[in-house]
Amino acid sequence: MNTVETKQLTKIYKQGDYDVVAVNNASICIEKGEMVAIVGQSGSGKTTLLNLIGGIEKPSSGNVLVDGVDIYSMSDDEMAKIRRNKVGHIFQDYKLIPIFTAEENIAMPLLLDSRPIDKKRIKELAAFLGIEDKLGSYPSQLSGGQNQRVAIARALINKPSIILADEPTGNLDQENADEIMRLLLEINRMGNTVLLVTHEERYAAMCGRKIVMHDGSISN
Amino acid sequence: MFHFYYLRRSMAKRPQRHFSLYVILTCAFLIPLFISFYRDSLGYGQKQFLLSDSKGQAFHIYNASEEDTAYFKGIDGLSEPVFEDGTIYLSILSDDEWKDDTKIFDYAEEITHIIESAEGKQWSVINYDYYYAHGISNDPLDISIQWILLIANVIIILISAYVIWSAYSNHIRKFSSDMGIILSYGATNRGIRKIFIAEFILIFLLSLISALVISWVVVKALFVKFFETYSDNGLAWIIFHVDIGNTLICILFLLVTLLYAVFSTMGSMEKESMWTLISENKISANRSFDACRTPERSLTKFWTQRCGREMYGCLLVSVPLMVVFFILMGYWSLNIRYESSVPEQDIILSTSFDENLGFTDEDIRFVESLNGVAEAEWHQSIPSDRYLLILENGEHEHEHEHDGEHEHEHGNDFSITGVEFQRYSDIAGASGKQLSKFEAFVPSHQDGTDFKEGSIISISETVGEEIVNDSIVFNVVGTVDVEGEEEHHHDHHHAFTLFISDELYDTIYSDALTTYCEIKLTDIDLCGEVMNALKSHFTRAEYMIQEFDSQIDYNHKSAEGTYYLLGYIFLAVFIFIMIIVTAKIKDYIEDMGDVIRTLYTLGASKKTISKSFMSQAFVFAAAAVVLPVIITIILLFVLSKLTGIELTASGTEIIVFIGISLLISVAYIIPVHSTVKKVLNS
């Protein structure tokens, strides 16, 4: 079964008097354990597509199936559950909650799911990502690379079906970017499904498959 | 629970965000509560004054003894007489009858009849209408004050509602990024609501309790201070009082506004997609923007056009509040001027009038030589029951009783209106027309007659047949407006003055006695001393020595006191306005933090950025200073045109208004300056 499938997915933004078709009739399939790169020029609709798949932006038309269920036909509660357990977001600018420590940010998905905080797992993840000594720090006290590692740990903590990473290396220097990319590949090798948006050909080439977007449409 | 954990964390890590909301809400509650308490207290004091004056009774019969109650027992429609302190009280049993002026008049006539037919009694009677006796003032001045305060109260509540609404919705908006992230990691909208509702309950209760405590303590303290300052002038009627109903209405209205702010903001956040929340996409107006000559000016224009909402919001708070207070203060100062136009006297010395007792020349010299007496004004009077004024149709119209009579200050006195005789030669001068002995001049129109103002009427001396003793009866030639009879017993302020010929005057006053004296003191503190000296000199029971604490004095002191009290309350409200404006502006600049830092990295100097914000602050500060003064002047003009009352602001008042307004500019300029500096240095 496909982990993620989109059917004729379209997103139109109203901007003043005219419409912007950010995603146009996109149908894609991502299988379990795959690592897929989405590439395309700036403004081609990559972020929008990823947000539609992750359930944080509503489509104008079309469907998104995660593990075979149509997430946009669900109730608010059921959809929240999908976001809690099946999807892990990694944003370009980390999007950590500034009033929480690194550890609390990582544990947040567990707390939201009313699960006990698994300190051991947080420690393991932090050690794997190389931030075990930063768990008590606040995002404002950490560097970009460190913050992105915290964000990756947060995305992994609930063992989601798919990890959605939107230009996770975009705000980082070469060295840190390479390191994050290496970690993502490692995460994929451990069996996680990863959908990566990037405009770096080099990173796209490391992925199993490449989807190219142009003006909101998928081109082959 | 994650949601409360988040809230606790937010309060611990970003206390200023929550604290600023708490401060704004507290101030927004305080302002209407202050006015509400002030209004309740004035209304209550007024009511207590009327009740204590009227004792809740329709008729007061003075100079009575306990046994005299027998005369007034069993009058149909009236209550049984009650005796207290030399006065007999009677009430009208049916409220409907009491509300009917003609009925009161009928009862009054009945009582007058009893009084007249009793032998050797010196009773005098005063009646009170239904409203007065129930503590409801129908003095147009009091009613207009209550209305003005009510309108001011409503306007102030509306302004507070705006403050609350804008502060709270801004506050919730600040959480949109965090909420977007939490939602994307699986929180439900219900969960998010829990955070805001928990915070709302907490902040609402805290600020409400703070506001209630602060306003209670401060207003009460002001009243106590006020009471202590003025109590020796008989002004105990300004009493701190809180009407729970009014307070509840005020709180409920603000609570509904708050709930609306919270739920509508949460609702609009729920409508937005999580991505919009996360990326804080605020859709701003698509307005064209032209660069100005200097970068500072371009930036200033940009701030004002795109981000000035909070600044406009500050104007929306400070300007109307200032206007409301300026109008109130203007109104009270007018009131004081009006009340203080009435001459003041401090002690009244008189002989009780039935006795043929007057002050001797020696008495007069004694009083005038007393230490502390600045001026003594002596009045003569003609022995009572000597002259009756009868109008042409024979109606018993005015009975001349006693010159310079002062006992009808409160309540409606229907039965006796003094006729005062004055020498015509005093006003006509040497060149004026000579009156023959039985002619009189009417200086002003008298209600109930159709004597024209400035007309000369003739009076004829006859001996009335029904009058057995040797009274002189003046038959006044002139027609009487019998329809207007009801009117004339309302007129209790002015005695009917007739200017008569010197000849007649001398005849009438040949046996007049000096019976009444108004004493002005050099210093009110000497009052006790002078009173004691007078009491030890005039020991006989027929002499009356009174400290002057009539309605006039009460009104004057009350208007003055209320004005100062209002001044203190304005001072407090002014501080709250300053706090609200300061907090809102701080919020605004802090919200601009990212933009400021970006501009700085783009190469705008600290000076340029700071200058651009300061010019914006100066523009708004200027508006905050000038607008209230202009609006007040326009409103005063319109109000005086509408009401016919002359409501003009004097030069000094305008200067004071501008001075106060200038202070508010501090609240606009200082926080901009300090917050921009803080943001640039972080």
Ligand SMILES: Nc1ncnc2c1ncn2[C@@H]1O[C@H](COP(=O)(O)OP(=O)(O)O)[C@@H](O)[C@H]1O
């Ligand atoms: N909230 C929005 N409102 C209006 N237009 C938007 C919004 N978000 C994105 N767009 C438009 O949709 C198109 C695709 O944007 P995006 O998905 O962010 O592109 P990419 O991530 O490939 O750079 C762009 O033209 C962008 O201007």
Ligand SMILES: [Mg+2]
């Ligand atoms: Mg993008």
